[in-house]
Amino acid sequence: EVxxxxxxxxxxxxxxxxxxSCAGSGFTxxxxxxxxxxxxxxxxxxxxxxxxxxxxxxxxxxxVKGRFSISRDNAKKSLYLQxxxxxxxxxxxxxxxxxxxxxxxxxxxxxxxxxxxxxA
Amino acid sequence: SSELTQDPAVSVALGQxxxxxxQGDSLKNYYVSWYQQKPGQSPLLxxxxxxxxPSGIPDRFSGSISVTTASLTITGAQAEDxxxxxxxxxxxxxxxxxxxxxxxLTVL
Numbered sequence: 001e002v003x004x005x006x007x008x009x010x011x012x013x014x015x016x017x018x019x020x021s022c023a024g025s026g027f028t029x030x031x032x033x034x035x036x037x038x039x040x041x042x043x044x045x046x047x048x049x050x051x052x053x054x055x056x057x058x059x060x061x062x063x064v065k066g067r068f069s070i071s072r073d074n075a076k077k078s079l080y081l082q083x084x085x086x087x088x089x090x091x092x093x094x095x096x097x098x099x100x101x102x103x104x105x106x107x108x109x110x111x112x113x114x115x116x117x118x119x120a
Numbered sequence: 121s122s123e124l125t126q127d128p129a130v131s132v133a134l135g136q137x138x139x140x141x142x143q144g145d146s147l148k149n150y151y152v153s154w155y156q157q158k159p160g161q162s163p164l165l166x167x168x169x170x171x172x173x174p175s176g177i178p179d180r181f182s183g184s185i186s187v188t189t190a191s192l193t194i195t196g197a198q199a200e201d202x203x204x205x206x207x208x209x210x211x212x213x214x215x216x217x218x219x220x221x222x223x224x225l226t227v228l
Contacts (some may be wrong), residue, residue: 035217037163037219044204044206044219044220044221044222045155045157045163045206045208045219045222046219047208047216047217047218047219050217059215059216059217060216061216062216095162095163097163100165100168100174102168102169103151103153103168103169105150105151105153105208105209105210105217106151106153106165106168106169107153107155107163107165107208108165108168108174109165110162110163110164111162112162113162
């Protein structure tokens with residue numbers, strides 16, 4: 001059974017840093033690209049970042065470029081999102097998601113999310 | 121603002137057919153995927169590669185595309201199909217993914 005379990009969310013002050021983690025199981029983690037997607041409660045989905053299976057290709061949404069950094073450790077079957085210089089509008093539920101085998105842009109399994117609150 | 125445009129809300133009578141659309145110039149060049157999200161749940165992929173259904177998704181869900189407009193069609197909508205639906209694809213530069221604003225489907 002595929003599982004993605006996010007952790008690391010919580011309350012953080014504006015300008016500070018936070019690191020999110022996502023542990024994958026039930027699939028061959030290093031075969032798949034991975035994504036972070038966020039959602040403000042009651043609002044729509046916002047794609048945040050993508051990393052290819054071997055970390056050779058990485059992309060970010062303009063809203064987080066230069067502040068967030070995605071990485072992965074295939075040996076630990078884990079995905080990370082380093083969030084630096086966080087802003088109030090980074091407050092959201094952060095999902096990690098796995099790419100489909102035939103389409104890196106299709107997210108075929110999502111975790112339950114970890115909530116990040118940015119507040120003074 | 122999203123480069124993929126969806127109608128905010130659509131309704132359908134139980135058992136009838138409904139089409140949810142997603143418009144964007146990038147759809148000429150990149151595949152679209154569709155996701156279903158019910159309250160309190162994570163999104164679920166229902167269509168990928170414009171018109172492919174993942175294993176386990178009922179065949180009443182289908183996808184199509186015409187130039188810059190993608191459509192998710194539910195043929196014979198069920199009460200359990202009531203949810204928010206999102207499309208996603210690349211942006212116009214091809215460098216980033218983007219989601220549409222979402223369509224809330226009500227089954228009457």
